[in-house]
Amino acid sequence: xxxxxxxxxxxxxxxxxxxxxxxxxxxxxxxxxxxxxxxxxxxxxxxxxxxxxxxxxxxxxxxxxxxxxxxxxxxxxxxxxxxxxxxxxxxxxxxxxxxxxxxxxxxxxxxxxxxxxxxxxxxxxxxxxxxxxxxxxxxxxxxxxxxxxxxxxxxxxxxxxxxxxxxxxxxxxxxxxxxxxxxxxxxxxxxxxxxxxxxxxxxxxxxxxxxxxxxxxxxxxxxxxxxxxxxxxxxxxxxxxxxxxxxxxxxxxxxxxxxxxxxxxxxxxxxxxxxxxxxxxxxxxxxxxxxxxxxxxxxxxxxxxxxxxxxxxxxxxxxxxxxxxxxxxxxxxxxxxxxxxxxxxxx
Amino acid sequence: xxxxxxxxxxxxxxxxxxxxxxxxxxxxxxxxxxxxxxxxxxxxxxxxxxxxxxxxxxxxxxxxxxxxxxxxxxxxxxxxxxxxxxxxxxxxxxxxxxxxxxxxxxxxxxxxxxxxxxxxxxxxxxxxxxxxxxxxxxxxxxxxxxxxxxxxxxxxxxxxxxxxxxxxxxxxxxxxxxxxxxxxxxxxxxxxxxxxxxxxxxxxxxxxxxxxxxxxxxxxxxxxxxxxxxxxxxxxxxxxxxxxxxxxxxxxxxxxxxxxxxxxxxxxxxxxxxxxxxxxxxxxxxxxxxxxxxxxxxxxxxxxxxxxxxxxxxxxxxxxxxxxxxxxxxxxxxxxxxxxxxxxxxx
Numbered sequence: 001x002x003x004x005x006x007x008x009x010x011x012x013x014x015x016x017x018x019x020x021x022x023x024x025x026x027x028x029x030x031x032x033x034x035x036x037x038x039x040x041x042x043x044x045x046x047x048x049x050x051x052x053x054x055x056x057x058x059x060x061x062x063x064x065x066x067x068x069x070x071x072x073x074x075x076x077x078x079x080x081x082x083x084x085x086x087x088x089x090x091x092x093x094x095x096x097x098x099x100x101x102x103x104x105x106x107x108x109x110x111x112x113x114x115x116x117x118x119x120x121x122x123x124x125x126x127x128x129x130x131x132x133x134x135x136x137x138x139x140x141x142x143x144x145x146x147x148x149x150x151x152x153x154x155x156x157x158x159x160x161x162x163x164x165x166x167x168x169x170x171x172x173x174x175x176x177x178x179x180x181x182x183x184x185x186x187x188x189x190x191x192x193x194x195x196x197x198x199x200x201x202x203x204x205x206x207x208x209x210x211x212x213x214x215x216x217x218x219x220x221x222x223x224x225x226x227x228x229x230x231x232x233x234x235x236x237x238x239x240x241x242x243x244x245x246x247x248x249x250x251x252x253x254x255x256x257x258x259x260x261x262x263x264x265x266x267x268x269x270x271x272x273x274x275x276x277x278x279x280x281x282x283x284x285x286x287x288x289x290x291x292x293x294x295x296x297x298x299x300x301x302x303x304x305x306x307x308x309x310x311x312x313x314x315x316x317x318x319x320x321x322x323x324x325x326x327x328x329x330x331x332x333x334x335x336x337x338x339x340x341x342x343x344x345x346x347x
Numbered sequence: 348x349x350x351x352x353x354x355x356x357x358x359x360x361x362x363x364x365x366x367x368x369x370x371x372x373x374x375x376x377x378x379x380x381x382x383x384x385x386x387x388x389x390x391x392x393x394x395x396x397x398x399x400x401x402x403x404x405x406x407x408x409x410x411x412x413x414x415x416x417x418x419x420x421x422x423x424x425x426x427x428x429x430x431x432x433x434x435x436x437x438x439x440x441x442x443x444x445x446x447x448x449x450x451x452x453x454x455x456x457x458x459x460x461x462x463x464x465x466x467x468x469x470x471x472x473x474x475x476x477x478x479x480x481x482x483x484x485x486x487x488x489x490x491x492x493x494x495x496x497x498x499x500x501x502x503x504x505x506x507x508x509x510x511x512x513x514x515x516x517x518x519x520x521x522x523x524x525x526x527x528x529x530x531x532x533x534x535x536x537x538x539x540x541x542x543x544x545x546x547x548x549x550x551x552x553x554x555x556x557x558x559x560x561x562x563x564x565x566x567x568x569x570x571x572x573x574x575x576x577x578x579x580x581x582x583x584x585x586x587x588x589x590x591x592x593x594x595x596x597x598x599x600x601x602x603x604x605x606x607x608x609x610x611x612x613x614x615x616x617x618x619x620x621x622x623x624x625x626x627x628x629x630x631x632x633x634x635x636x637x638x639x640x641x642x643x644x645x646x647x648x649x650x651x652x653x654x655x656x657x658x659x660x661x662x663x664x665x666x667x668x669x670x671x672x673x674x675x676x677x678x679x680x681x682x683x684x685x686x687x688x689x690x691x692x693x694x
Contacts, residue, residue: 080542143602153537156545190500190587195427198503198584221591225599234588237545240537241585242592244568249596252572255490256628267624274621277614281603 010040011325012106013318014099017047018074018092020111020307020314024048027111028055030314035065037315038322044105046071047092071095075112077307081119093117097124100300106325107301109292109317111309118154121295121302128334133158134297135166136236136304137173139290140224140246147224148174148183149232152293153240160203163187163233164211167204168340169296169333170231171213176327177320183230186219188238194218200235211340250285292317294324296333301325357387358672359453360665361446364394365421365439367458367654367661371395374458375402377661382412384662385669391452393418394439418442422459424654428466440464444471447647453672454648456639456664458656465501468642468649475681480505481644482513483583483651484520486637487571487593494571495521495530496579499640500587507550510534510580511558514551515687516643516680517578518560523674524667530577533566535585541565547582558687597632639664641671643680648672 017027024047031043042065045052049070056062073091075084088094093112099105101124110117118134127134137150150170155162167185174183187205189197194205196218208215219229221242234242257278261271271278283289287306291313295302301324305317364374371394378390389412392399396417403409420438422431435441440459446452448471457464465481474481484497497517502509514532521530534552536544541552543565555562566576568589581589604625608618618625630636634653638660642649648671652664 078540141599143599156537156543188588190503190584193425196503221588221593222595222598224592225595237537238585238588241535241568241581241589245571245589245592246568246596248569248572249593250600251569252488252490253597253600253628253632256631260624260628263624270617270620270624273617277607277610277617281600281607284603285600 010042011038011322012042012044012104013321013325014044014046014069014096014105014108015318016093016096016108016110016112017045017052018071019113020305020309021077022308022310024051024055026309026311027314028052029059030311030318031066032056032059032063033311034315034318034322035063037319041065041322043067044069044096044099046096046099047074048072069095069099075116077113079113079116081113081115084113084116085119085123094120094124097121097302100302101125107303107321109303109305109321111305111307111314111317113307114153114304117302117304118295121298125298125300125302127297128299128330128337130337131165131297133162133165134295135169136239136293137170137296138243138293140243141285141290142225142227144227145178146290147229147232149224149234149239149243150296151234151236151239152243153236154295155236157237158200158235160200160207163200163204163235164207165297165337165340167208167211167213167215167231167233168337170233172333172336173294173296173329174230176329176332177323178230180230182214184216184228185213185231185233186216186223186229188232188234188242189218189220192218192220204233247287250287254282288313289316292320294320294329296329298330299334300330357389358385358669359389359391359451360668360672361391361393361416361443361452361455362665363440363443363455363457363459364392364399365418366460367652367656368424369655369657370421371398371402373656373658374661375399376406377658377665378413379403379406379410380658381662381665381669382410384666388412388669390414391416391443391446393443393446394421395419416442416446422463424460426460426463428460428462431460431463432466432470441467441471444468444649447649448472454650454668456650456652456668458652458654458661458664460654461500461651464649464651465642468645472645472647472649474644475646475677475684477684478512478644480509480512481642482516483586483640484517484643485590485640487590488632488637489572489574491574492525493637494576494579496571496581496586496590497643498581498583498586499590500583501642502583504584505547505582507547507554510547510551510582511554512644512684512687514555514560514562514578514580515558515684517580519680519683520641520643520671520676521577523676523679524670525577527577529561531563531575532560532578532580533563533570533576535579535581535589536565536567539565539567551580594634601629635660636663639667641667641676643676645677646681647677
């Protein structure tokens with residue numbers, strides 16, 4: 001399936017085309033558009049063949065470099081991961097991951113149930129040697145550029161060693177996708193002083209001080225959106241709350257903007273003038289621009305799209321998958337983890 | 348010190364007039380202004396007598412209902428709590444708290460070092476019977492009204508029982524200050540489903556389902572700023588990260604607004620027109636409006652102002668102290684905790 005005639009290596013993605021809140025109606029157009037952006041991309045849409053062929057026809061036909069692979073089942077958005085793993089062996093999610101395991105695709109993208117995706121990916125693809133737990137990592141907007149943050153919810157309880165492994169993975173991801181030599185890595189805490197925090201972060205701080213990472217110490221919640229740090233490490237409980245809190249604040253400010261600019265005729269007129277400017281601001285903080293979280297620590301690339309993603313947003317998740325494959329992120333993590341784990345052993 | 352000739356009970360606050368980043372220069376004018384807002388208020392400014400008398404003179408004299416109480420020391424903003432407790436027995440913070448213990452003031456307000464304030468307040472005033480740990484609670488802006496959230500950093504590790512006690516305290520505070528009969532209480536988690544979360548929140552969920560609170564179950568980070576819930580409970584690590592994350596997002600959006608409205612001459616003109624509207628929005632999310640966190644669970648009211656508070660902001664902390672005293676919050680918590688603790692015992 002990999003085009004050998006191209007000078008540039010072809011990248012093949014398996015797409016769970018039935019996952020997410022909107023399924024094929026959103027994912028098929030996103031896939032077609034992505035093929036136009038990336039000449040070295042090949043896509044395998046996994047899902048109900050009838051539904052997918054119909055969606056392709058509605059969208060204007062079946063492009064080259066796009067394949068349909070039938071899968072008869074769908075994992076529900078609220079389905080318990082264990083149940084999906086056991087009873088949904090022909091789901092679009094599972095089959096897409098199987099294609100990666102079998103070497104028929106380089107990576108998988110899904111907007112489906114996060115828990116089921118993580119459980120299935122771990123079971124089918126396995127974690128990298130020496131690594132206890134994969135983590136979910138995404139880029140958050142910052143005043144200049146962005147900050148990679150992990151874990152965002154895969155691990156609600158983490159040991160210090162897990163946090164240190166997340167730091168290694170995040171640092172490698174940042175180096176690979178942003179071409180930064182020594183990304184600044186910070187540990188999320190409730191204060192910058194070394195006496196602050198719970199036992200896990202204190203011990204993780206000790207481990208990271210011994211590592212060869214560019215570790216800058218403790219950072220706080222507001223640093224996510226600042227420019228002090230490139231990679232922020234936390235447990236999945238804290239990361240998830242922080243991410244959802246951010247969405248809440250952005251929504252609140254958005255609702256205040258609508259209320260105030262709609263308050264009276266004058267404000268509405270000013271609002272009409274300000275609209276293009278406000279829209280640019282909205283675009284800059286638009287979570288759709290940041291859609292596509294990496295499940296780091298697996299033997300291959302798996303990218304999770306937000307369940308409610310629209311086509312533009314799902315397209316970003318595809319772009320991130322392409323970048324992650326092209327930059328060999330899993331292989332790089334594997335090599336560096338080995339070095340890190342050797343370094344952190346008894347000396 | 349309590350005016351008995353008034354029909355309405357006088358409220359006396361002891362103010363740590365040297366605490367915070369700006370000390371007396373900010374706190375004295377805030378105190379003078381608060382006396383004008385509250386006719387039943389009496390204030391004791393605690394700190395260096397010379398400094399305070401000078402600040403009063405600069406501000407136009409020494410108003411009635413304002414007293415100066417000398418204290419020779421100041422607790423540093425980064426001073427370890429244990430050190431403050433041991434060596435700063437004549438600090439403005441300690442003496443203000445001592446005045447509350449001695450019945451010479453009803454409550455204390457400080458913009459000083461949070462750790463030292465909590466440690467000193469616990470040591471001098473004691474926690475309510477049956478309560479393990481005080482918590483820091485503050486109101487956060489929501490699309491309608493506000494949400495009370497606790498703990499915001501006093502306890503980086505909490506058991507399920509601690510979280511349940513926080514829920515009781517937060518519920519009572521909301522009832523008292525917002526006059527809501529049965530405030531909706533939620534437990535902050537990484538998802539709304541009962542299988543989600545770490546052991547503490549799952550066990551706290553079980554305890555709260557048995558309580559007589561209006562417990563609505565798990566809530567997520569974005570619910571802080573929505574209208575589903577009146578009181579949100581979490582451990583101090585998560586609460587502090589969430590609070591700082593919110594500040595970060597608000598700052599980021601603010602910086603984007605400045606960048607986009609300053610981009611060129613046209614945008615600057617539109618920005619000038621939009622300025623009064625944008626200012627109103629900024630006021631609505633201004634953390635100064637929400638300044639004044641309650642240290643709940645102590646035998647008396649202690650209010651923590653943000654260290655960087657200006658006079659307006661410190662004034663809000665004074666207002667919250669007045670309200671908390673007038674509504675008998677510590678006494679109400681004491682009564683309800685007793686009931687709750689009796690109810691949660693072996694049956």
